[in-house]
Amino acid sequence: MITFLSGGTGTPKLLQGARKVLDDPEISVIVNTGEDIRYQGGHISPDVDTVTYLFAGILNTTTWWGIAGDTFTTHGIIREYLPDAFISIGDLDRAFQIIRADLLEKGLTLTEVTREICRHLGISANIVPMSNDRWTTLVRTAAGDMHFQEYWVRHRGNIPLTAVIHDPIPCPPAAPGALDAIRRAETVIIGPSNPVTSILPILSCSGIREELQGKKVIAVSPFIGDQPVSGPAGQLMEVMGYQADSSGVMKMYEGIVDLFIQDTRDPVHVPGAARYDTLMKTPEIAGNLMRAILSHT
């Protein structure tokens, strides 16, 4: 069993490659839920949705969120009335958000809800949220504290940040299924997701770091030079006091990671790192990267 720690864009690309090399039942994914948000009566779990849709073969891999070929009938009306409706939700996508909210309200845990959706979609990989409890990533700006989705989707990351805040404090326990997925793993792979908003929340859930001790952990850097492969990692790294490059990522993962992987083009030197093409412009390149990673296990 190979277990991934995943956010919503970089790691799913690597998972696309993993599916070329491994069978789905050999794959576990512990997914960040720090960007979960109650929205228009549904419960959006953006990273869980992306990973789930990927394994179901229905992910829109142009945008890396939402469902391929989805329509936006409901959203099209809503945005005429509610100019602050900043998340575009497809009609199929919305169904899963309503189903999640409904099942949570009936008392199921987020792990159980995710399992139920995976079962319906015929997914044989093991997808588990990092925690069954809410742990929300907020950012502090001159306009006040806001949900990360508001910063990233509404403001497109174009406002200065002064801090990253997690709510509530202390962070909740990891979901038992997440700890179990590490326990059963031969290797744990920290994918090239946003270190601050995707990976750090997972690592912060109580129990995760302890469970990672003694495991072989391989991390893939999401940076090439000072440019993150996708998303707003740079500003967030700096706000957290880390250098916005692979060396900062390695520092953040210190004491956890056994092998660090950088892109061949990355000008930053991280001692001991292995280097491969991490840009994953095609599923084939992602498959090659995955094969290279597994050659170290």
Place this chain on the structure above:
Amino acid sequence: MITFLSGGTGTPKLLQGARKVLDDPEISVIVNTGEDIRYQGGHISPDVDTVTYLFAGILNTTTWWGIAGDTFTTHGIIREYLPDAFISIGDLDRAFQIIRADLLEKGLTLTEVTREICRHLGISANIVPMSNDRWTTLVRTAAGDMHFQEYWVRHRGNIPLTAVIHDPIPCPPAAPGALDAIRRAETVIIGPSNPVTSILPILSCSGIREELQGKKVIAVSPFIGDQPVSGPAGQLMEVMGYQADSSGVMKMYEGIVDLFIQDTRDPVHVPGAARYDTLMKTPEIAGNLMRAILSHT
């Protein structure tokens, strides 16, 4: 100004006729909200929706609920996962329920939300909910108390009732706009809606009965013999201790109504009633009924 008291099926048919005789700005409609329900994160106001869609020219007049030509993309997925999702919601229809829930959450009253939706849809008739406060119609059954929508939509009215219950007690004040619509009316028309679940809730809102005093009020019976023209009026009338026919309806409206209108085919004799074709199988027949009613004003 002609002001109607309306539920969700019979009176909207009469309103379709009214629009052939009157200009929309001459029409006010006070709408029952006793069947309002929070559902899948939206706020459904079934009767307000039907009346609104009618005046916007987008009502599905085959079913008399929902929007003509609507798709059911989201609902199609939801019902696979949630067998208890008993209300089929179209994608466009769902948008208005989400908009309503959002604006209510932002602190607007139901009257203001309705006005906002009407403005967007270019409606010049005056559509006002009976109250800005929740007042829900429940029915008591052997399986427990349930929302009227659950009884009528999920169980299709096929379970025995022992009581009609309104929650909360006492009933709330009428919306100021509803009282104003009566005050400004030359004539008030109680349409052929379900007397128990559509009209009685409106009449119960505090202030409505007082405002109706001194107004010319014309009521159209929803019964022909012991058969309601549509919906579950029969069982509900009996549970309330009224005869399930036009005489029971007249008794229920006693002290309010100046002129009672029955169908020409109705075998029940109500003294002093005028008789017309009330079945409204076509918009033309509805228009004729409306002309006949107005001939008494």
